[in-house]
Amino acid sequence: MTDSPHTPENNSILKQPVAVWALAFACAVSFMGIGLVDPILPAISRELDASPTQTMLLFTSYLLITALAMFFSAFISSRVGVKTTLLIGLALIVAFSALSGAAGSVDAIIGFRAGWGLGNALFISTALAAIVGAAAGHAGQAVILYEAAIGVGMAIGPLVGGVLGEISWRAPFYGTAVLMAAGFVAIATLLAKAERKPEPVALTAGLAAAKDPALLTLGLVAFFYNFGFFTLLAYSPYPIEEAAALSGRNFGATELGYVFFGWGLALAVSSVFIAPRLTRAFGLIPVVVTVLLGFSAVLAGLGFGAHRLGVVVVLVILAGFFSGVFNTVLTEAVMEATEMPRNVASSSYSGMRFLGGAVAPAVSGPLAASLGAGVPYWFGAGSLVVSLLILFAGRKTLHRIL
Secondary structure (H helix, E strand, O other): OOOOOOOOOOOOOOOOOHHHHHHHHHHHHHHHHHHHHHHHHHHHHHHOOOHHHHHHHHHHHHHHHHHHHHHHHHHHHHHHHHHHHHHHHHHHHHHHHHHHHHHHOHHHHHHHHHHHHHHHHHHHHHHHHHHHOOOOHHHHHHHHHHHHHHHHHHHHHHHHHHHHHOOOOOHHHHHHHHHHHHHHHHHHHHHHOOOOOOOOOOOHHHHHHHOHHHHHHHHHHHHHHHHHHHHHHHHHHHHHHHHHHOOOOOOOOHHHHHHHHHHHHHHHHHHHHHHHHHHHHHOOOHHHHHHHHHHHHHHHHHHHOOOOEEEHHHHHHHHHHHHHHHHHHHHHHHHHHHHOOHHHHHHHHHHHHHHHHHHHHHHHHHHHHHOOOOOOHHHHHHHHHHHHHHHHHHHHHOOOOO
């Protein structure tokens, strides 16, 4: 792994320019938007007279547009600059999160979440390249910071969603708009514009990059992994609520928020403190294989124990550990696995990554309705096995990082 030209290798990961912390804050808030809706999905279903399948489409519309737009984000940032792209993305998130809070139907929220996803795409893929470029230390430290920010956002999002959701299901959307507006101000004032104009990137560069053997291998691994990841994230509020009802307990937005806060906390801790140590000790492939097998076992366990509240809660939180390790290890691998520009590699990889997430919520609801509460989890476990097989089949393309 190569060192950044900014500073010596022994720099502390915490000694970063203030602009990096501004980016990290905005990343955390951005990813709050993913987990934020988890605790309020059942409330939206009840108050807007929508089925679980309909409300889970809040994830699908958001992630689908995020994925498709990410393939072209490098083109946009190369034309208008990194800072301007970040600010456009943040402005879109502020606008569409506020509109989601004001929506009068689930269909309207689904549409506004798509606009939110567009802003998210412009911001997230550009932010990764921006943090790698601005951070002190080597690229691995920057990726850890990025994934830590994501983990914090993933952890706090459900907690904020749960607490504000007790006021109204609309409140978490308005809360996100306020926080992202703060992120907009922070980046506008603290992040300096690049001294040199970025090299122009072709419109189809993100799509063309997917033909790179190493990037294609890692992108497909991430696609099937994210199917399992978002099966757990988007679908789990419903079996948790049903299992609570069967046990005679009331599980509202706050209680769901606590469960997914535990999940996000496990994700954040493992991404920052555990993933780097495991990779140094055992290497990339052994860690990824172990995590995929462990996460697959957790999803299979959820499939068998979907009607038992204690089982579902414990396994959902445990899944955060595996996800945190995997996210950090694979994102760092993508940054080092190819010689192409990092913004292009990031946009292509992120597009493939989130496409898998977009598919999962769309199929989980119908699977549960027709075949039973545990079936979506079994499909998620199977997708992780596919991810593992792709990794083994394409390992020869990963010679730069093995």
